[in-house]
Amino acid sequence: MTNASIKMFDYRAELGAIRPRVLAAVERVLDSGSLILGPEVAAFESEMAEWLGGGIGVGVANGTDAIVVALWALGIGPGDEVITVANTAVPTASAIVISGATPVFAEIDPETGLMDIERAAELVGPKTRAIIPVHLYGNAVDVPRLRELLGSREVFVIEDCAQAQGASLRGASIGTLGHAATFSFYPTKNLGAYGDGGLCLTKDAELAEAMRRVRRYGFTERDFAGGRGLNSRLDELHAAILRVKLEGLAAQVARRQELAAIYDAELPASVERLQTTPGCQHARHLYTVRVEDRDAVAGKLARAGIESGVHYRYPLHKMPAFAHARLPATGLPHTERHAAHIMSLPLHPSLTDDQVRQVCRAISS
Numbered sequence: 001m002t003n004a005s006i007k008m009f010d011y012r013a014e015l016g017a018i019r020p021r022v023l024a025a026v027e028r029v030l031d032s033g034s035l036i037l038g039p040e041v042a043a044f045e046s047e048m049a050e051w052l053g054g055g056i057g058v059g060v061a062n063g064t065d066a067i068v069v070a071l072w073a074l075g076i077g078p079g080d081e082v083i084t085v086a087n088t089a090v091p092t093a094s095a096i097v098i099s100g101a102t103p104v105f106a107e108i109d110p111e112t113g114l115m116d117i118e119r120a121a122e123l124v125g126p127k128t129r130a131i132i133p134v135h136l137y138g139n140a141v142d143v144p145r146l147r148e149l150l151g152s153r154e155v156f157v158i159e160d161c162a163q164a165q166g167a168s169l170r171g172a173s174i175g176t177l178g179h180a181a182t183f184s185f186y187p188t189k190n191l192g193a194y195g196d197g198g199l200c201l202t203k204d205a206e207l208a209e210a211m212r213r214v215r216r217y218g219f220t221e222r223d224f225a226g227g228r229g230l231n232s233r234l235d236e237l238h239a240a241i242l243r244v245k246l247e248g249l250a251a252q253v254a255r256r257q258e259l260a261a262i263y264d265a266e267l268p269a270s271v272e273r274l275q276t277t278p279g280c281q282h283a284r285h286l287y288t289v290r291v292e293d294r295d296a297v298a299g300k301l302a303r304a305g306i307e308s309g310v311h312y313r314y315p316l317h318k319m320p321a322f323a324h325a326r327l328p329a330t331g332l333p334h335t336e337r338h339a340a341h342i343m344s345l346p347l348h349p350s351l352t353d354d355q356v357r358q359v360c361r362a363i364s365s
């Protein structure tokens, strides 16, 4: 964090309002005698699933692991391909690599910056076992349409919902649209823990059981690993705190939407807004725009005491970690142009209307 007066993220303002309930939750756990996979995790899993509109939640240690757990629970690994985008956070693709599968990067829709679902469906080949659409920035990929495009092909759709808690598409919450979904509770997320946390969600009871096995060393019975596994558990302490924060999530997302509407209306025309997927209630995790000269705009903001960010500067197919990924024959020109021009402006529920107007004025000046 810098000394800027308008920050990209500041958990302390929100904590001020909920501190007594957070401390009470911590004391409850410490007094309970149960620290791992106890009643708080079970309660959070079902409360979060209910908040999302259905399914079974499986708490895990972070959003990266959530993807690995979902892939392994689906039996995906070496020799398989998993399609995603190169315009996402590194961990989406890291998780594919950790699983043993090979990432395949589909082109993005230049209007939204999200997976172009038609291009993604075209990339399906004999080795494709799953597609991971990423609901980036809090905007939703049209997963129902993607599933229509896939038709009867046996390809699992795993929604990466790390950035989209609170988003919906035509009335259905993200996370309920594919075969499985994964969430991150990294502190900056719309629902953020005070540390790491994650969740898998699925409506398939057998798949949920497989996820529970994978998160706990692959145990099919006590001290017996019947399959691939890791140690990836959500702690009781984090679950208890997340239960407190979940109560305020709808209001927090609504506040993000109000602030984003001010940006939409008041940023100058030189700032290119990204489109929202038709029918999507955008969760406004990040307010990301495209500008011609990003460094100049970021410099102007910094001089005015305003932070900014880039999500993300380097497309994944340019990174050595993913040099073995399969790409479309045409390459990823939209992804590369997007990465060269995007920047994210401060957006979190504790900002005032006036602070957002200050950012708009600083860019216009």
Ligand SMILES: Cc1ncc(COP(=O)(O)O)c(C=O)c1O
Binding pocket: 062, 063, 064, 065, 088, 089, 091, 092, 134, 136, 160, 162, 163, 183, 184, 185, 186, 196, 197, 198
């Ligand atoms: C789109 C996306 N996927 C996956 C992750 C991984 O989550 P975590 O940092 O909790 O492992 C993140 C967050 O960093 C993310 O933004």
